[in-house]
Amino acid sequence: xxxxxxxxxxxxxxxxxxxxxxxxxxxxxxxxxxxxxxxxxxxxxxxxxxxxxxxxxxxxxxxxxxxxxxxxxxxxxxxxxxxxxxxxxxxxxxxxxxxxxxxxxxxxxxxxxxxxxxxxxxxxxxxxxxxxxxxxxxxxxxxxxxxxxxxxxxxxxxxxxxxxxxxxxxxxxxxxxxxxxxxxxxxxxxxxxxxxxxxxxxxxxxxxxxxxxxxxxxxxxxxxxxxxxxxxxxxxxxxxxxxxxxxxxxxxxxxxxxxxxxxxxxxxxxxxxxxxxxxxxxxxxxxxxxxxxxxxxxxxxxxxxxxxxxxxxxxxxxxxxxxxxxxxxxxxxxxxxxxxxxxxxxxxxxxxxxxxxxxxxxxxxxxxxxxxxxxxxxxxxxxxxxxxxxxxxxxxxxxxxxxxxxxxxxxxxxxxxxxxxxxxxxxxxxxxxxxxxxxxxxxxxxxxxxxxxxxxxxxxxxxxxxxxxxxxxxxxxxxxxxxxxxxxxxxxxxxxxxxxxxxxxxxxxxxxxxxxxxxxxxxxxxxxxxxxxxxxxxxxxxxxxxxxxxxxxxxxxxxxxxxxxxxxxxxxxxxxxxxxxxxxxxxxxxxxxxxxxxxxxxxxxxxxxxxxxxxxxxxxxxxxxxxxxxxxxxxxxxxxxxxxxxxxxxxxxxxxxxxxxxxxxxxxx
Amino acid sequence: xxxxxxxxxxxxxxxxxxxxxxxxxxxxxxxxxxxxxxxxxxxxxxxxxxxxxxxxxxxxxxxxxxxxxxxxxxxxxxxxxxxxxxxxxxxxxxxxxxxxxxxxxxxxxxxxxxxxxxxxxxxxxxxxxxxxxxxxxxxxxxxxxxxxxxxxxxxxxxxxx
Numbered sequence: 158x159x160x161x162x163x164x165x166x167x168x169x170x171x172x173x174x175x176x177x178x179x180x181x182x183x184x185x186x187x188x189x190x191x192x193x194x195x196x197x198x199x200x201x202x203x204x205x206x207x208x209x210x211x212x213x214x215x216x217x218x219x220x221x222x223x224x225x226x227x228x229x230x231x232x233x234x235x236x237x238x239x240x241x242x243x244x245x246x247x248x249x250x251x252x253x254x255x256x257x258x259x260x261x262x263x264x265x266x267x268x269x270x271x272x273x274x275x276x277x278x279x280x281x282x283x284x285x286x287x288x289x290x291x292x293x294x295x296x297x298x299x300x301x302x303x304x305x306x307x308x309x310x311x312x313x314x315x316x317x318x319x320x321x322x323x324x325x326x327x328x329x330x331x332x333x334x335x336x337x338x339x340x341x342x343x344x345x346x347x348x349x350x351x352x353x354x355x356x357x358x359x360x361x362x363x364x365x366x367x368x369x370x371x372x373x374x375x376x377x378x379x380x381x382x383x384x385x386x387x388x389x390x391x392x393x394x395x396x397x398x399x400x401x402x403x404x405x406x407x408x409x410x411x412x413x414x415x416x417x418x419x420x421x422x423x424x425x426x427x428x429x430x431x432x433x434x435x436x437x438x439x440x441x442x443x444x445x446x447x448x449x450x451x452x453x454x455x456x457x458x459x460x461x462x463x464x465x466x467x468x469x470x471x472x473x474x475x476x477x478x479x480x481x482x483x484x485x486x487x488x489x490x491x492x493x494x495x496x497x498x499x500x501x502x503x504x505x506x507x508x509x510x511x512x513x514x515x516x517x518x519x520x521x522x523x524x525x526x527x528x529x530x531x532x533x534x535x536x537x538x539x540x541x542x543x544x545x546x547x548x549x550x551x552x553x554x555x556x557x558x559x560x561x562x563x564x565x566x567x568x569x570x571x572x573x574x575x576x577x578x579x580x581x582x583x584x585x586x587x588x589x590x591x592x593x594x595x596x597x598x599x600x601x602x603x604x605x606x607x608x609x610x611x612x613x614x615x616x617x618x619x620x621x622x623x624x625x626x627x628x629x630x631x632x633x634x635x636x637x638x639x640x641x642x643x644x645x646x647x648x649x650x651x652x653x654x655x656x657x658x659x660x661x662x663x664x665x666x667x668x669x670x671x672x673x674x675x676x677x678x679x680x681x682x683x684x685x686x687x688x689x690x691x692x693x694x695x696x697x698x699x700x701x702x703x704x705x706x707x708x709x710x711x712x713x714x715x716x717x718x719x720x721x722x723x724x725x726x727x728x729x730x731x732x733x734x735x736x737x738x739x740x741x742x743x744x745x746x747x748x749x750x751x752x753x754x755x756x757x758x759x760x761x762x763x764x765x766x767x768x769x770x771x772x773x774x775x776x777x778x779x780x781x782x783x784x785x786x787x788x789x790x791x792x793x794x795x796x797x798x799x800x801x802x803x804x805x806x807x808x809x810x811x812x813x814x815x816x817x818x819x820x821x822x823x824x825x826x
Numbered sequence: 827x828x829x830x831x832x833x834x835x836x837x838x839x840x841x842x843x844x845x846x847x848x849x850x851x852x853x854x855x856x857x858x859x860x861x862x863x864x865x866x867x868x869x870x871x872x873x874x875x876x877x878x879x880x881x882x883x884x885x886x887x888x889x890x891x892x893x894x895x896x897x898x899x900x901x902x903x904x905x906x907x908x909x910x911x912x913x914x915x916x917x918x919x920x921x922x923x924x925x926x927x928x929x930x931x932x933x934x935x936x937x938x939x940x941x942x943x944x945x946x947x948x949x950x951x952x953x954x955x956x957x958x959x960x961x962x963x964x965x966x967x968x969x970x971x972x973x974x975x976x977x978x979x980x981x982x983x984x985x986x987x
Binding site for chain 2: 169377392495501505509524541545768769
């Protein structure tokens with residue numbers, strides 16, 4: 158009976174979504190206050206029913222209710238409670254339910270934090286959110302109902318994919334989806350603005366914090382996925398250019414471009430139509446990402462659920478959402494005013510360059526990911542596109558992004574003198590060049606150009622931003638001035654600096670680990686030792702070890718350096734009771750400058766095992782970088798102007814409707 | 827035919843456990859360069875029956891067989907290119923993670939650069955237009971209206987709810 162309540166709640170949520178999509182929007186055109194005011198309660202109602210629905214599914218897992226097909230497929234009595242909960246979003250149906258739930262949560266957040274927005278804007282935005290919700294709820298109810306029953310009831314469930322039984326992957330999907338769904342807010346704001354014909358700086362100012370929050374979630378979500386792949390898959394890699402990973406990287410890249418473009422639109426009123434287009438694409442790619450992973454179009458190690466029958470609905474949904482929004486864009490974009498002028502050398506130009514590169518990167522990932530499908534469909538021959546291709550393309554383009562970052566962030570709006578840039582960045586440039594060249598010396602990389610490039614660029618990002626901060630603080634009184642800046646309107650600035658430092662750390666991590674990482678496949682008997690990068694790995698043998706729902710072979714390694722023991726590593730090979738596929742759990746001794754990594758291979762008989770031993774210098778920097786970026790984003794949205802701006806927004810927007818450049822009304826901080 | 831085998835294998839893969847205990851540790855070369863080449867070659871080739879796993883990473887039966895075959899070829903004195911040629915002749919370009927450069931893959935290899943070029947042209951055109959555009963500052967009248975609006979307490983019609 159209880160699962161039917163969940164099902165019924167889904168239907169109720171859909172009914173509310175339909176009203177939400179139509180009534181407030183209609184009200185915004187007919188200027189019917191009560192219709193528009195309906196949007197907020199409708200959103201709360203949807204959140205209520207979707208929370209209920211999700212809770213019912215979680216309860217079915219906790220109660221081992223195997224009469225529900227989804228629970229029978231992914232639950233098990235022996236599954237630890239944490240994974241019973243995470244099994245809710247561990248496969249197709251449940252992950253879509255999570256999507257719909259998070260969409261309702263974001264909608265509710267808009268309803269809550271939009272007190273100072275003009276009511277017609279709120280009504281339109283929430284209507285668009287309602288339309289998206291209709292799509293997902295229909296998809297759930299028509300093709301992927303998580304509450305479907307089965308008879309006879311199985312005695313035991315088939316358990317969650319063992320790969321997903323991991324704390325990291327329990328929270329990875331919710332974070333990632335928070336990012337995906339978060340871009341729906343920027344999308345809804347854009348559509349609402351296109352519908353209402355009011356695209357102005359206040360629109361950018363409203364969209365900006367929402368976009369940044371979504372971006373922060375996506376950044377951390379992707380990093381968590383990468384970290385998980387590193388320790389769980391046992392290959393020691395952190396990014397595989399797997400279609401599923403690519404699917405999340407595309408919206409991230411476009412989202413990053415959008416954040417920067419929104420900055421220009423907010424400050425200068427420029428790039429409006431481009432910003433709108435990016436907002437549409439960021440969400441479209443999020444949709445595409447969700448469905449690429451879930452539809453089984455792309456088969457990859459991560460595609461846990463594949464059902465081509467749902468393809469038709471997905472295709473139709475994508476067509477309506479993406480095609481419809483682009484049509485609306487094509488219809489309305491010509492009426493978007495251009496914004497203020499700026500010179501060739503100006504921050505606007507550099508930010509446009511950044512946007513171009515980020516978009517091309519997203520475009521090439523799309524190309525590389527879909528090329529095998531396209532070639533197959535067009536009968537141009539079957540091909541594979543893997544890491545060598547992606548790496549080449551990225552190494553070719555990303556250095557320019559890092560270069561632009563240093564120049565762009567120090568340039569002024571509208572106009573920057575070339576001589577100013579030269580004067581400011583001269584020292585930073587020389588230091589970076591020298592540093593990059595130094596790494597080429599025989600005692601360092603011995604002429605490895607990739608190392609020189611990577612380290613030089615990282616140094617460039619750091620030094621150019623140091624100059625930038627110094628320039629900003631020149632006019633503030635010392636450390637106290639910095640503190641006042643930080644507590645006042647400087648937070649978005651320091652957020653930017655922090656996030657860009659994250660980029661520098663990322664470059665260091667990637668450069669070091671891909672050029673100095675060592676891996677060794679080796680056969681070991683108990684008592685054997687292996688030497689890697691000056692570390693001694695002593696294998697003490699493998700013993701059996703029972704887990705709650707698996708049996709593990711656990712290896713024991715003593716790691717020592719210069720005769721001194723520094724760590725004990727316990728890599729595992731697990732065989733789960735239900736799904737017997739063996740799983741590796743790497744043994745890792747982590748450190749800021751290096752990870753030591755052991756993954757257990759196969760038993761070779763007589764106590765011998767095959768091993769993979771890795772030395773991974775600076776690999777942590779890759780994930781720490783993501784944390785920096787995330788913190789930078791959070792610092793930026795805590796900026797005072799987003800709090801005070803909301804109060805003013807409603808009054809400025811009325812003016813904005815009549816004037817083409819409200820940007821000029823805002824002080825250029 | 828091949829496609830059918832591929833799909834069938836995908837289907838059965840879920841339950842396939844490693845049938846052979848062969849590991850990468852057993853492939854030893856005298857020459858360090860050769861060992862590195864071997865490593866690269868099996869990393870840059872797809873395990874044909876797996877979901878996006880390399881020959882190096884997979885324990886599927888076919889992957890193990892192919893690894894052995896490549897190892898034999900390389901110990902018999904053939905080099906990386908010979909192996910690639912042999913594998914492509916047998917399985918087509920599909921086996922390569924690094925797609926070969928040839929007319930049919932030009933769209934793939936040059937597509938991104940083409941995209942960049944188009945983007946750059948559009949960008950430069952937009953920049954030119956922008957740098958000569960009229961600055962659309964607010965007129966005095968508009969500025970005055972704005973100032974009065976900003977001074978007023980925020981429009982409380984919506985804020986009350």
